[in-house]
Amino acid sequence: MLDSIGDFNAHGTSWGYKENNQDGDAVETWLESKHLTLIHDAKLPKSFHSARWKQGYNPDLVCVSSELASRAVKEVLDPIPHSQHRPITITIRSVLQATTVPFRRRFNLRKADWLLYQQEIEDSIPSIPPHPNSYTTFTDLLKRSARRHIPRGCQTEYIPGLSETSSDLLQAYHTAYHEDPFSSTTTELGEILLNKVGEDRRQVWKELIENTNMTNNSRKAWATIRRLGADHTTPPTLTTVTANSVAAQLVLNGRSQTRRRPTGEYRRTAVSDHPQPASALTKPFDPEELEAALCLLKPGKAAGIDDVLAEMIQHLGPKAKSWLLEMLNSSFIDLTAAYDTVQHRAMIRKLLDMTGDLDLCQVIKSLLNNRRFFVQLNDKKSKWKAQKNGLPQGSVLAPLLFNIYTNDQPLPPQCRRFIYADDLCITTQQESFHKIEPVLESALQEMSTYYNNNHLKPNPSKTQLCSFHLKNRDAGKELNISWDGHKLLNHPHPVYLGVTLDRTLSFKTHLQNTKAKVNTRNNILRKLVNSKWGADPPTIRATALALCFSTAEYACSSWSRSHHTKLVDTALNDTCRIITGCIKTTPVPCLYALAGIAPPHTRRSIVARDERRAQESDMRHPLYGHTAPPSRLKSRASFLHTVPPLQSTKETARTNIWRVEWHQLNTRAQEWMERGITPTECLASGHDLPWPTWKTLNRLRVEQGRCKALLKTWNYHTEDTCGCGAVQTMSHLLECDDAPQCSPQDLAEPTPSAVSCARYWQNDI
Known part of the structure; x- marks a missing residue:
């Protein structure tokens, strides 16, 4: 059921504003006290567009009870005429939603008859000459044989993580859901079903976090959350640009401004001036090399432009492999075609001057010749176009060749x-x-x-x-x-390599943008916490490090001395609150200790020291041997002047600095350590417990939660007495006669009595 919806007119970073105001803080505290969850998606359009300020805002908030948060889907509709507000719909779905995909035939490789597939190709391959011109005939043979011996089908609806054992449970849940979606039986069946399906989904998310570098882009994380969480939010599509117009523009971009024919001297490149040693590129491929290359093909990858899957090539027979070997040798040895454009010719000449390897240059030339492409936009494909210059985008070789071409x-x-x-x-x-x-x-x-x-x-x-200077009287002066x-x-505010610069090099604008990015990625963590498959403390911590902290620390060695770093620190404080489940009144040092993450200023200091070490010892560093000029202001001083080189590993250095600051700056350091709050780069004890228990355990450790005494202090409750008659403070919860009791020291391990106490209070505080 829906608990609260309306125009709160409060500013908060959790729902899209740049900063919190007093009303925003009050709303967040009220949500905590009422066990409500805000339903917000940063990817949705703003719900209110101010005609006066010409800007969008999110004053209209939707809050639901915590047990319905994972099932509530918010959608902002098109604006209504003569109104500045957009309609908002909230849909309460079942706990599992099927993912719908367009119908498209796909090969079911698990049911393939590879023996018949291989035999048919072996019988037909002798009639095809092993020449590059016959490659299309070869691929047609593979695809024709695959269609006969590999079943093709398409499942248009599926539920990620659903196994055979949970299918029966899903059927029982659907029956109860259609009778009464909010009954206790339906809720109980939904909890059991989510727990079973959540294990498989959690494993998928862990693999994504461990194997994906999401420092600069979180689109893959959002896509995975939508797929696992059945989020049906669709991004807006472009309608005014066609695929053909994009393809035509790409061809125009590649045309040279000067159409100069090469002179005779330019054509006659003195190859004899480059002694040609014996090169491995001149030798034909042997069967062992072909087998090694086939073993390196990764199954499960998408097919190339020829629609041939890696599995189809790996299951070829001896005759087909022999044909493929002959075709490849004839392709890579017969490299006598003319250059396509002047640009390619100039680049090959520079490559030849640099390496002196004619065979290598011929191979590179063949990769650039006769390249054709098409553009796919909004499920529509353009006509095939010929690209006669430039470098193949997306390849590993492209940036290397461009650096060679522009090295002079x-x-x-x-x-x-x-x-x-x-x-x-x-x-x-x-x-x-x-x-x-x-x-x-x-x-x-x-x-x-x-x-x-x-x-x-x-x-x-x-x-x-x-222009960069500190003369305020010339702040508006421009270069002509x-x-x-x-x-x-x-x-x-120019942007170079992802860093926004400003006139005084205060990096204020860059840090404001970084804070907004971190706040957006915090929404991913909130989605995980509200899901059964993602609410796992180690998973939340790994996600926070991969998405939030990596974004907040990008190029931090250049801006770590800015006076505006507190903007980013505030967003990272929210990140650690999500990891630990603590409320806003929790002391900041406890947040990072419970999350097992060093404070932001400590992490930035170690990054700067590591950069200083690389600048002194690595000749490849852009500032190797550079001496920075003296700076009058410390905030503008280079890291070359402010930090020493790193002498140990980054993990050891972070922990050592953190422990020293922990005892020097915190008067309650010893008391917190007795409760299990220690400055170490690992989650506090109890992280293997279920998320509600882990969250309650942390709130008991820091003595900050929704007890009646604090709620009365915040004017959200009129009484502060517990059911036993005593004043219900956070310390009283450990010794209440109506609940399992434990000591503050029991929270450190935690002991079975501490776990029982946390489970008893997890729905109240």
Whole structure:
């Protein structure tokens, strides 16, 4: 049933605002006291659009009881005419929802008859000549044989994690749900069903967290949550752009501005000047190499553009493998076709000058020749297009080849450059604006000459200017610089490699954006906590480190001395509250100790020390051997001046610093340690308990929870007496005559008596 819905007009980071106001804090405390859960999805549109401020807000909140939180789905509909509010619908679903997918035939490889599949190919392969031109005929043979001997079907509806043992339980639950969705029998069956299905879902999530790097992107995490949690929220689709227009624009982007035919001298590259040693690339592949390559194919991966699965190739017979070997050898040895474009020719020449390996250059040339592509957008495909220049996007080889191609970029005088793939930053330091402008104008002109000679196309419209200084009287002054006839725009907050810069290098804007990112990812943790398959303390902690802390610590060695780091720390405090289940009044040091994560300032300090170590010892570091100029302000000082190099492992250094600060800054440090709150990088004891018990145990340890004495202090309760007649404080809960009793020291292990006490109070505090 729905408990509360309305326009609260309160600001809170949990429902999309940049910061909390007094009303937002009151709403969060009220939700805790009433055992309510806020239903909010950061991916949904804002529910209110202010005509005065031209901005969207979320004043309309929906709160449901905790037992219904995992089943409630919020949807924001299209706006109503003559109203600034959008309608909101709340649907209470059954505990398990089937995932619906479009009908598409898929091979059921588990039921494949590989012997007949292999035999049919062995009988037909001798009639196909082993030549690259016959590859299409070869793939048609594989697909035709696969359709005959591998069943194809499609299950349009399925429930992730549903096994044969839980199917009968699901049927019983559906029967009870249709009779009365809110009855005690339905609720009990739903709990049992979720516990069984949740184990499989939890394993899928753990594998995602352990095997995926989500430092810069959390889309895969959101996609997995939607799939496992039956979230039917669909992102908006583009309707004004077609796949054909995108493909045509990609072809235009690759065309050179200068169509210059290569001269005779350019054509006659002196290959004889490069002694050609014996190369492994000139040798044909042998059967052992082919078998080794087939063993490295990963089953279960999607097919390529030829629609041939890895399993189809791995189950080929001896004749088919022999045919494949001959075809590959003829493909990689006969490399005599002309270059497609001038750009490819120039890159191959630079590669030849660098390596002196003609065979390697011929292989690279073949990878760039005759490339065709199509664009798929909104389930529609464009026509096939030919790409005669550029590099194949998404390949491991592309950034390496681009770095080789642009490795000879000039270094303008009085300037310094920073290059990361195709991102170039040119900096200079002068005494006034008038001295900076001619230096940068000359540098850009030199870069234009280089780009034209190498058939590269700079984009002045995306090039930004920014001046860094502390003169407030010149805060609005802009640089007047043009590039190829285009006046460059001055941007107050340029972004380079994901870091937002500002005039005074205070990093305030960057930290505000980082805080917003962490708050959005905290919503993932809240979804996990409200699900049966994700509410596992180790899983929540691993997710927080992979999503929230990695985002909050990106490039922190450059901004860790900013005075605005508290913005990020506040968001990370909420992260640890979600991990531990503690309420907002919990002391911050206890949050990180219970979560087993060092405080943010300690983690940033160790990252800066590790960066300093790399800067001194690693010649590949961009700042190797660089001496930073002295800085008047400590907040603007480089980490090269403020931290020493790291001498031990990062884990050891974090723990040592944390323990020293723990005893120096906390007057109750010894008392907390007796309750099991210690500064170590592992979860507090009891993390293997069910989530409600673990949450209650932590609240008893820190003496902060929804006891009647605190609720009366917060003006959410009129009485503070317990059922036994005494004042119900957090310490009284351990010695109440109506409940299992334990001592504060029992909470550290925790002992069976402490677990019994936590289970007794878990629905109350």
